[in-house]
Amino acid sequence: MTKERGAMPFDAIIVSHGQPSDPEVGEAEIAALAASVGALLPDARVEGVTLAARGKIEALSAERPGALIYPMFMADGWFTQVQLPRRLAPDVGPQLVTFGMDCTLPMLAARWLRDIAKDHGLDPSDIDLVIAGHGSGKSKRVSAATYTFADQLAAEFAPKSCRCGFVEEAPSLEEALTGLGQQSICLPYFAAKRGHVLDDLPQAVAATGYKGIVLDPIGLNPDVPAMIADALRWRATTSDVSVCV
CATH class of the missing domain: 3.40.50.1400 (Rossmann fold)
Incomplete structure (x- = not known):
């Protein structure tokens, strides 16, 4: 009630x-x-x-x-x-x-990813998914929220694999992006397109030679x-x- x-x-x-x-x-x-x-x-x-x-x-x-x-x-x-x-x-x-x-956010993200996959002629089961998060050297609450989101999203979207990478704790963005091919999607778990999304993430993409899709932050989804x-x-x-x- x-x-x-x-x-x-x-x-x-x-x-x-x-x-x-x-x-x-x-x-x-x-x-x-x-x-x-x-x-x-x-x-x-x-x-x-x-x-x-x-x-x-x-x-x-x-x-x-x-x-x-x-x-x-x-x-x-x-x-x-x-x-x-x-x-x-x-x-x-x-x-x-x-x-x-919010537990409705993974469902929103899954719908978005299905649309992206369809637009690129991909099946979710062929996609390696990377969730790029902030992390924190002081508290695990930030990365815990990211992992929870990633787990719920993976259950909804069912990709080939799902991993997280962080700006301020291990595993790093570079570790998460390394070794992935073109059938991969990186979703930034950020509210806005500033700071780390404009600096650290592009640097990690360049350093690893990542060739997959990099989406806008989830907070910018329409x-x-x-x-x-x-x-x-x-x-x-x-x-x-x-x-x-």
Whole structure:
């Protein structure tokens, strides 16, 4: 049984890490995502903000008591469990499941991969799949989320093989990409196309001579706004934290 929370209209705030060195870049990206999600929720007010923009999350959450908080992060960790709650106004919330840990994401990714495979005349059973993740030298929570996603995606997509490679821990991106032919796909387990996706991943591809397909980060998939809208719509009317519950 689920507890009714109320009907629309409702407020929602999508929060990302942003880019501390250039906050306006991240602000523009998350605002665009929020606009795409909001277009699918005409009775809701959906806004986006980054943690990198000083004072913005504090001000916006204070203006939106009761707003749902959607963390546009790949894993639960210090940013989502400590910094974000600490910076939110006291009357805001609840906070939903982090984007990368939503159990509907592997299904979205599997549909995407099937389309890519079809476009290239490939069968999933012939494809070596690489999930490129961030990893962390301080906590295993980040890589654990990546492995969980990879396992769930492999169960949905059924590739020939599936492996993970990381920027900040072993196995490295280079290790994961080495020895693969053209019938392979690399899917970056990142929310945005910045930083590591623009620097470390291309460097690893060049260093290994990888000849397979490199996709955009999963956060840029065109079906992501609908996935987020579904999660917000569900949470606005029930006490569940995820459409998977």
